[in-house]
Amino acid sequence: MTTTPSASESPPSTSSVAAWRVLLRMLAGIASLFLFAFWAAAGANRGWTKDQIPVKQIDEVTGIEFVVYKDHFMPGVEFLGVGLFLCIALFAVTFICRKAR
Amino acid sequence: MKITRLFVASLALAISLGAAPISFDFKDPKGVNAIQFLLDSLLEPISGTASGVSGKVSFDPEAPAATTGNIIVTTASLKVGNSTMTEHLLGDSWLNAAANPQITFELVKLDNVRTADTTTMADAIGKLTIKGVTKDVTVPVKLTYLPDALEKRTKPGNKGDLLVVRGESTLLRSDYGIQAGKNEDKVANEIKLTIAIVGSAPKT
Numbered sequence: 228m229t230t231t232p233s234a235s236e237s238p239p240s241t242s243s244v245a246a247w248r249v250l251l252r253m254l255a256g257i258a259s260l261f262l263f264a265f266w267a268a269a270g271a272n273r274g275w276t277k278d279q280i281p282v283k284q285i286d287e288v289t290g291i292e293f294v295v296y297k298d299h300f301m302p303g304v305e306f307l308g309v310g311l312f313l314c315i316a317l318f319a320v321t322f323i324c325r326k327a328r
Numbered sequence: 329m330k331i332t333r334l335f336v337a338s339l340a341l342a343i344s345l346g347a348a349p350i351s352f353d354f355k356d357p358k359g360v361n362a363i364q365f366l367l368d369s370l371l372e373p374i375s376g377t378a379s380g381v382s383g384k385v386s387f388d389p390e391a392p393a394a395t396t397g398n399i400i401v402t403t404a405s406l407k408v409g410n411s412t413m414t415e416h417l418l419g420d421s422w423l424n425a426a427a428n429p430q431i432t433f434e435l436v437k438l439d440n441v442r443t444a445d446t447t448t449m450a451d452a453i454g455k456l457t458i459k460g461v462t463k464d465v466t467v468p469v470k471l472t473y474l475p476d477a478l479e480k481r482t483k484p485g486n487k488g489d490l491l492v493v494r495g496e497s498t499l500l501r502s503d504y505g506i507q508a509g510k511n512e513d514k515v516a517n518e519i520k521l522t523i524a525i526v527g528s529a530p531k532t
Contacts, residue, residue: 274372277409281375286360288481289474289492291524293360294377296407304371 248321259314266307269300276303349388352491352527354381354399358481361525363401367501368516374413378431380405381525385435387491389473392448393441399525401431422506423459432457439466446473452495458504467523469495478528488530495523 266272279296286293354361361381367374380402387395403425408414418425434457438450448471456465471493478488500517502508507515 275369275374275410275413278411279407279409281377281409286358286481286526288477289360289472289490289526291360291492291494291526293362293524294364296409 251321252318255314255318258317259311262307262310262314266302266310269302272301272303274303276306277301349386349391349394350489350491350529352385352387352397352489352529354383354385354525354527356381356526356528363525364522365406366520366522367518370514374408374515376406376408376414376417378402378406383433385491385493385527387471387473389446389475392443392450392471393438395435395438395450395471397435399433399435403429403431428459430457433465433467438469446475447471448473456499458499459506461504463503465497465499467495467497469493469523478530481528486530488528491527491529493523493525493527495521497521497523 278298278300280299280301281294282297284293284295285291359379362377362379363381364375364377366376378401381399382402383397383399385395385397385399387397403423404418406414406417406423406425408417416422420426433454435452435454437453438448439453441448441450443449450469450471452467452469454465454467455462457463471491474490474492476487477490479486481490498518498520501519502517
């Protein structure tokens with residue numbers, strides 16, 4: 228014979244904590260994908276992050292090649308690295324919380 | 329006889345005026361003048377420009393070897409593609425632009441001068457001052473004299489000549505006390521400079 232536990236007897240917090248854990252993991256996954264897509268779409272710059280990019284121009288009379296800086300954000304590998312590290316940290320936090328409980 | 333003397337005197341004056349050195353102002357109204365710098369770093373070479381160029385050069389097309397003058401670069405005009413890096417570059421531990429507002433090159437003489445038509449190749453020997461440290465340097469340069477070309481760059485009726493100076497040089501930041509012996513695994517000690525500047529001499 229089986230008995231159905233009443234609402235007051237069921238563990239109250241387990242399911243809600245698990246849901247938050249899943250949500251955080253999903254958030255970390257989505258954020259890392261978004262971050263990678265943003266970095267790739269912005270030119271997959273494997274150098275340092277730039278907030279101004281040099282545009283070369285030539286003075287017609289003298290033939291001098293000179294540079295004009297244009298405001299343009301181009302994320303570099305350190306931007307991607309720090310972002311992915313934060314995503315992994317967010318993902319890892321869910322495991323730490325479980326162990327703590 | 330008097331007329332002959334007068335003619336000779338006038339001719340001598342004309343020749344002496346024609347042979348007089350021309351003073352070229354390197355503060356370019358079009359903002360083209362810049363010295364580009366490149367130094368290797370951990371991820372990629374760091375390139376930037378120093379655009380605040382000014383100074384005067386006295387150049388005689390008939391005697392290029394007698395060229396003298398100075399070129400001044402405003403330290404605060406140095407710029408790289410990342411504004412945080414630019415702040416570090418101009419900050420206390422690197423160039424300290426607040427305390428050292430100018431980088432100067434005093435041209436002492438031109439050596440090994442070779443002139444062909446309006447182009448002169450030479451070694452510019454002078455004193456370069458960065459961050460308060462002055463060193464003797466030799467920079468191979470190419471001077472191109474463009475007579476009556478100012479009008480083409482500015483506005484009709486603005487008569488004058490242009491002098492284009494190009495050159496390349498390499499210096500060590502440690503020589504000028506710029507983070508000497510520090511962070512060389514991250515940012516190279518060697519800095520490559522590319523100079524391409526133009527001076528103008530309006531005719532009044």
